[in-house]
Amino acid sequence: MGTDGAPANEIAGALAALGDGGAGLEILLLGDKPLLEDALKGVPRELRERIILRHAPDRILPGEPPVQSVRRRPDSSIVTGIRLHRDGEVDAFVSAGSTGAVMAASLLLLRPLPGVDRPAIGTLLPTSGTPTLMLDAGANVDCRPQHLLQFARLGAIYAQDLMGVERPRIGLLNIGEEPGKGNEVAVEAHELLAGSSLNFMGNVEGRDIIRGCCDVLVCDGFVGNVLLKFYESVAEFTIGLLTREMERVGVDFEVREVFRILDYAEYGGAPLLGVRGIPIICHGQSTPRAIQNAIGVAERAVASRMVRNIERELARGGDLPTPPQSSVPAGSEEE
Amino acid sequence: MGTDGAPANEIAGALAALGDGGAGLEILLLGDKPLLEDALKGVPRELRERIILRHAPDRILPGEPPVQSVRRRPDSSIVTGIRLHRDGEVDAFVSAGSTGAVMAASLLLLRPLPGVDRPAIGTLLPTSGTPTLMLDAGANVDCRPQHLLQFARLGAIYAQDLMGVERPRIGLLNIGEEPGKGNEVAVEAHELLAGSSLNFMGNVEGRDIIRGCCDVLVCDGFVGNVLLKFYESVAEFTIGLLTREMERVGVDFEVREVFRILDYAEYGGAPLLGVRGIPIICHGQSTPRAIQNAIGVAERAVASRMVRNIERELARGGDLPTPPQSSVPAGSEEE
Numbered sequence: 001m002g003t004d005g006a007p008a009n010e011i012a013g014a015l016a017a018l019g020d021g022g023a024g025l026e027i028l029l030l031g032d033k034p035l036l037e038d039a040l041k042g043v044p045r046e047l048r049e050r051i052i053l054r055h056a057p058d059r060i061l062p063g064e065p066p067v068q069s070v071r072r073r074p075d076s077s078i079v080t081g082i083r084l085h086r087d088g089e090v091d092a093f094v095s096a097g098s099t100g101a102v103m104a105a106s107l108l109l110l111r112p113l114p115g116v117d118r119p120a121i122g123t124l125l126p127t128s129g130t131p132t133l134m135l136d137a138g139a140n141v142d143c144r145p146q147h148l149l150q151f152a153r154l155g156a157i158y159a160q161d162l163m164g165v166e167r168p169r170i171g172l173l174n175i176g177e178e179p180g181k182g183n184e185v186a187v188e189a190h191e192l193l194a195g196s197s198l199n200f201m202g203n204v205e206g207r208d209i210i211r212g213c214c215d216v217l218v219c220d221g222f223v224g225n226v227l228l229k230f231y232e233s234v235a236e237f238t239i240g241l242l243t244r245e246m247e248r249v250g251v252d253f254e255v256r257e258v259f260r261i262l263d264y265a266e267y268g269g270a271p272l273l274g275v276r277g278i279p280i281i282c283h284g285q286s287t288p289r290a291i292q293n294a295i296g297v298a299e300r301a302v303a304s305r306m307v308r309n310i311e312r313e314l315a316r317g318g319d320l321p322t323p324p325q326s327s328v329p330a331g332s333e334e335e
Numbered sequence: 336m337g338t339d340g341a342p343a344n345e346i347a348g349a350l351a352a353l354g355d356g357g358a359g360l361e362i363l364l365l366g367d368k369p370l371l372e373d374a375l376k377g378v379p380r381e382l383r384e385r386i387i388l389r390h391a392p393d394r395i396l397p398g399e400p401p402v403q404s405v406r407r408r409p410d411s412s413i414v415t416g417i418r419l420h421r422d423g424e425v426d427a428f429v430s431a432g433s434t435g436a437v438m439a440a441s442l443l444l445l446r447p448l449p450g451v452d453r454p455a456i457g458t459l460l461p462t463s464g465t466p467t468l469m470l471d472a473g474a475n476v477d478c479r480p481q482h483l484l485q486f487a488r489l490g491a492i493y494a495q496d497l498m499g500v501e502r503p504r505i506g507l508l509n510i511g512e513e514p515g516k517g518n519e520v521a522v523e524a525h526e527l528l529a530g531s532s533l534n535f536m537g538n539v540e541g542r543d544i545i546r547g548c549c550d551v552l553v554c555d556g557f558v559g560n561v562l563l564k565f566y567e568s569v570a571e572f573t574i575g576l577l578t579r580e581m582e583r584v585g586v587d588f589e590v591r592e593v594f595r596i597l598d599y600a601e602y603g604g605a606p607l608l609g610v611r612g613i614p615i616i617c618h619g620q621s622t623p624r625a626i627q628n629a630i631g632v633a634e635r636a637v638a639s640r641m642v643r644n645i646e647r648e649l650a651r652g653g654d655l656p657t658p659p660q661s662s663v664p665a666g667s668e669e670e
Contacts, residue, residue, distance in 0.1 A: 063513070128572060138510055141518040175473055175560040178398070183476040183557045206564030210572045222518045223558050225510040227565060229541030234566070237463060237545045238573050242590070251588045253581065 001031045001059055001077050002097030003286045010096070011039050013291025018047050020292070021299055028090055030056040030077035056080040059097075062284070066100030070108060078102055082109045085277050092298035094269060096282035096291065103139055103272060103281075110277040113307070115314035118143070119274035120151045120221070121281060122158055123228055124267040129212025133159055134173075137270060138225035145188035148172070148218050152198055154273040155216035157313050161304035162297065163215065171204035171214030173223060178203070185220065193218075268293030276307060336366045336394055336412050337432030338621045345431070346374050348626025353382050355627070356634055363425055365391040365412040391415040394432075397619070401435030405443060413437055417444050420612050427633035429604060431617035431626065438474055438607060438616075445612035448642070450649035453478070454609035455486045455556070456616060457493055458563055459602040464547025468494055469508075472605060473560035480523035483507065483553050487533055489608040490551035492648050496639035497632065498550065506539035506549030508558060514538070520555065528553075603628030611642060 003009040007029075014027045029036050033055035040048060056077040060069045070079055078097050082105040085093045095102050099121070112119050120136035135151045136143070152170045159168035172190055174182040179190050181203060193200040201214055209217065209227075219227075242255045268290060269280035278301045282294045301307075338344040342364075349362045364371055368390035375383060391412040395404045405414055413432050417440040420428045430437050434456070447454050455471035470486045471478070487505045494503035507525055509517040514525050516538060528535040536549055544552065544562075554562075577590045603625060604615035613636045617629045636642075 128576070141510060141521075173561060175476060175557055175564075183555075186476075186557070206561040206566075207568040209565055210568045220518075222510055222521070223561055226508060226541040226558055226562065229510075230544055230562060230565070231541075231569070233542040233545045234569050241463070242577070246588065249588070251586055253584070253586045253588065255577070 002095050002282065002284065003291070004284055005287075006096070007031055007036060007039055009286060009288050010291055011036075012288035013286070013295065014051065015043065015047055016288060016292040017295035017299075018050050021296070025295075025299060026050045026052065027295070028052040028054055028081075028084070030054050030081045030084075032057050054080065054084070060101040062098055064098065064101070066098065066104035067108070069098075069101055070104045076101075079105050079109075082106055082277075082279065085279070086110055091302045092278035092280065094280045094282060094291070094294045094298055096269075096284055096286045099138065099281050102279055106272050106275045106277065106279045110275040110279070112275055113311050113314060116150060116154070116274035118147045118150065119272050120154060121224075121270050122155055122273050123224075123270040125209065125217070125228070125231065126267070127210050127212030130163070130165075130215070131267060132171075132209065132212055132214060132217050133163065134217040134219065134224055134228065135273065136219065136221035136224050137228050138221045139272065140221040141225075142222075143185060143220035145185050145192050148185065148189040148220065149192040149196060150274070152193055152196070152200070152216060152218045153313065154310060155218065156198055157310050158271065158273055158306065159215045161306045161309055162300050165215045167199045168215035169201045169213075170198050170216045170218065171201055171208075173206075173209075173217055173219035173227075174203035175205065176203060177205065189218070268295070268297040271297065271301065274310065276311075278302060278307065337430050337617065337619065338626070339619055341431070342366055342371060342374055344621060344623050345626055346371075347623035348621070348630065349386065350378065350382055351623060351627040352630035352634075353385050356631070360630075360634060361385045361387065362630070363387040363389055363416075363419070365389050365416045367392050389415065389419070395436040397433055399433065399436070401433065401439035402443070404433075404436055405439045411436075414440050414444075417441060417612075417614065420614070421445055426637045427613035427615065429615040429617065429626070429629045429633055431604075431619055431621045434473065434616050437614055441607050441610045441612065441614045445610040445614070447610055448646050448649060451485060451489070451609035453482045453485065454607050455489060456559075456605050457490055457608050458559075458605040460544060460552070460563070460566065461602070462545055462547030465498070465550070466602060467506075467544065467547055467549060467552050468498065469552040469554065469559055469563065470608065471554065471556035471559050472563050473556045474607065475556040476560075477557075478520060478555035480520050480527050483520065483524035483555070484527040484531060485609070487528055487531070487535070487551060487553045488649065489645060490553065491533055492645050493606065493608055493641065494550045496641045496644055497635050500550045502534045503550035504536045504548075505533050505551045505553065506536055506543075508541075508544075508552055508554035508562075509538035510540065512538050512540065524553070603630070603632040606632065606636060609645065611646075613637060613642065 033053050036053050058073045058075040060076045078101050081093045084090050086109045118140045121139045122133050122135040123137040124131040125134050133155050135155050156168045159165040174186050269282040272279045280294050280298050368388050371388050393408045393411040395411045413436050416428045419425050421444045453475045456474045457468050457470040458472040459466040460469050468490050470490050491503045494500045509521045574590050604617040607614045615629050615633050
């Protein structure tokens with residue numbers, strides 16, 4: 001029930017995923033059951049058989065305080081879905097609803113993995129090369145250097161398991177190339193990363209991102225969120241600007257097609273990395289294609305046993321300090 | 336001597352400014368005097384008469400630690416120019432050299448104005464509406480809430496004096512619209528701004544920037560610098576992508592022309608606001624047109640008596656806390 005076009009976009013995306021995905025794929029849809037049943041009328045039997053419906057009549061609305069609404073709305077589709085995921089009834093959870101609520105439910109019900117202080121949202125940024133996984137994209141707005149190191153390790157495993165990169169290049173978002181550059185957190189994070197066993201390539205400036213100079217780009221959730229939203233809007237703006245101008249001068253050219261590589265819908269949802277489970281967060285404006293791709297991300301994360309790999313890697317790593325602290329950061333209010 | 340094409344770009348920009356600017360405009364060029372004299376051969380007498388040369392043979396190179404190099408290189412073009420500015424021999428100073436060195440020289444020689452803890456770099460971001468002045472664009476990487484309030488006040492006066500906006504709309508860069516959103520600094524800065532006499536319109540998300548939703552956008556220099564460099568690179572990337580694709584399919588269309596509004600060269604240099612003087616910082620890749628426009632910014636700042644206005648406004652304002660602290664922040668290492 002999360003997208004602006006709910007439930008039509010979710011259903012269309014699910015059907016496309018069932019059509020494309022492995023024969024083993026089944027999808028459980030959560031929401032108002034009569035409404036969903038109605039919307040599924042006319043769906044071919046071979047697809048309909050692989051869809052399970054679960055009545056979750058309540059809904060967390062945008063702007064509601066995430067932690068409270070998770071506690072107060074156990075019958076919402078988000079809380080019900082995460083609970084089913086925790087109980088092993090589903091292998092992953094995809095939602096285009098409130099990011100804050102998905103995060104809060106994941107932190108409260110799935111719980112962070114041992115060694116993870118701050119689960120982080122990983123999001124794929126389109127570049128002129130292969131896409132870059134940026135994290136954190138908005139889960140943690142105030143970060144300490146060791147959190148950035150944790151993000152790097154979470155991102156490295158994701159890049160290995162889901163992007164097929166053998167030894168992911170890790171970059172630290174910063175305002176200059178040299179190690180001493182940046183704010184206090186960045187300077188210290190650079191030291192931690194340089195001393196870790198990761199394939200750390202150093203600082204990455206704003207101008208380097210688009211070249212696809214690293215596989216995993218680490219930053220705090222404040223900068224990451226600003227950058228991500230700005231990127232999306234610039235792409236949209238540019239397409240509009242060019243389309244209008246070309247129409248004006250009578251040039252026949254499909255701008256949007258060129259910008260397909262800048263279209264986040266191609267990359268599906270953003271996983272919340274570092275919890276015991278696979279919650280995938282989608283944009284509220286997700287198209288059916290974006291939902292389909294998010295389901296694809298979930299499938300690959302399940303198939304690669306990503307959570308087990310993260311847990312194993314974090315247990316193995318000696319270079320990961322884990323000071324005790326609350327697992328629900330203030331930044332989880334973001335949606 | 337600062338641009339990648341020095342001194343040719345500086346000279347071409349200066350000549351263009353002299354051709355376009357008011358009759359009262361004179362330009363003092365700093366650098367290796369014989370070299371400059373040579374480069375000025377063949378310039379029409381009516382322009383050449385309005386150019387003064389000053390021998391400043393030394394040069395601060397990119398990557399040198401700014402504060403030390405300012406102390407060690409008194410004969411560099413940057414230090415000489417700022418010193419002449421301090422002594423009233425020139426009314427403003429324009430440089431495409433090391434940003435860090437221009438900042439350090441300005442802080443050490445011109446000094447911050449009373450009530451300014453952290454001078455900030457203001458930069459004009461192209462938008463689909465009127466440009467937005469963003470500050471800080473990289474001078475201060477670790478900011479406290481009251482610094483952001485100061486940036487807002489500096490920016491408001493700049494917008495009034497140089498952008499002709501009567502009551503500038505001030506936005507705070509953040510990750511959500513509601514007042515409680517963001518990191519600790521942003522949450523507190525929101526309170527300070529809301530309680531000030533400024534025309535504060537609230538939080539601005541990454542996706543809102545391109546719409547030109549405010550006249551002055553306030554953020555710390557870390558986020559600002561990342562965003563600015565990213566923006567420049569995305570525009571360049573997009574132009575390249577489209578140009579190649581259009582050539583491939585044989586469409587005749589001048590992409591770059593459409594993107595003129597995204598071209599920072601149109602907006603000239605970025606002033607360092609909050610010091611006793613008008614230092615204008617230009618991009619190392621500045622074209623002659625960018626230099627010309629930077630000189631135009633300097634002219635307008637002088638004509639509007641911007642420094643006096645900032646001083647007056649800060650002295651008047653009761654809502655500007657000024658805790659004592661060093662005037663050369665760690666972040667001035669950035670270039």
